Amino acid sequence: QVQLQQWGAGLLKPSETLSLTCVVYGGSFSGYYWSWIRQPPGKGLEWIGEINRSGSANYNPSLKSRVTISVDTSKNYFFLSLSSVTAADTAVYYCAYGSPLNYWGQGNLVIVSS
Amino acid sequence: ESVLTQSPGILSLSPGERATLYCRASQSVSSSHLAWYQQKPGQAPRFLIYGASSRATGIPDRFSGSGSGTDFTLTISRLEPEDFAVYYCQQYGSSPPTFGGGTKVEIK
Numbered sequence: 001q002v003q004l005q006q007w008g009a010g011l012l013k014p015s016e017t018l019s020l021t022c023v024v025y026g027g028s029f030s031g032y033y034w035s036w037i038r039q040p041p042g043k044g045l046e047w048i049g050e051i052n053r054s055g056s057a058n059y060n061p062s063l064k065s066r067v068t069i070s071v072d073t074s075k076n077y078f079f080l081s082l083s084s085v086t087a088a089d090t091a092v093y094y095c096a097y098g099s100p101l102n103y104w105g106q107g108n109l110v111i112v113s114s
Numbered sequence: 115e116s117v118l119t120q121s122p123g124i125l126s127l128s129p130g131e132r133a134t135l136y137c138r139a140s141q142s143v144s145s146s147h148l149a150w151y152q153q154k155p156g157q158a159p160r161f162l163i164y165g166a167s168s169r170a171t172g173i174p175d176r177f178s179g180s181g182s183g184t185d186f187t188l189t190i191s192r193l194e195p196e197d198f199a200v201y202y203c204q205q206y207g208s209s210p211p212t213f214g215g216g217t218k219v220e221i222k
Contacts, residue, residue: 045151045159045202045213060210061115094158100149100206102170104158 002026004105006095008080012112018082022095022105023075033058033099036069036080038091039107046091050099051078085112116141116205118214126222133190135217137203142183144207150179150188153216154199162201163188193219 008020024034035050049059051069059067068081082089090112095105117140127133137148146166151159161170163179166186176191190197198221203214 044215045204047211047213058209098161100147100161100164100204101151101159102161104160107158 002097002103004095004097004103006105006108008108010108010110012085012110014086014112014114015084018080018085018089018110020080020093020095020108021077023077024097025076032097034071034078035096035101037094037096037101039094040091048080087112115210116143116208116212118203118205118212120203120214120217122217124218124220126220127193128222129193129195131193133193133219135188135201137186137214139184139205141208143205146182147205147207148181148186149204149206151202151204152199153202159202
């Protein structure tokens, strides 16, 4: 049974860097992508980007200049970094595994406020 | 980027009724790489359908998907109380993957 657990800071000030971590338990990971998705309060889902075990990453063009996704395959961890955050980055951030997104983490609410 | 438009925005139905949700893409979806997810308040989305019509593991057979090209449908044959939620379609055939705006299925 694949399970994802995620964590990270929940309150940031404008211009700071958002950092989240996700760990994947169980399952076989070869050939799959590990993704980050976000959801502003009361709104829909936005794909942020993805990475595979070899470290090849793809990003949403709308966020590409500020996003870095990385992976530590030895521990089945992957990471999201989003720089220069503003209030518009306030959202629940989810990690997810597979293509399509078969398994999801529990979500982290990240609030950007001065 | 492929834009997905879901309709209706809100669907008001009673338990036992049939629900039909639509998802239209601005570009043809490659190899029917179209998925559906269900989301309840305060929860992460739940994976329902992939390849436009294949149910994910453990998904009841009252959920069915159909369509190809630019027009897709999710049908719930008989609504159970636990099916009232928001449903999202997603295309994963072209980059970036994109989601529709969602359809809320609410109790009438």
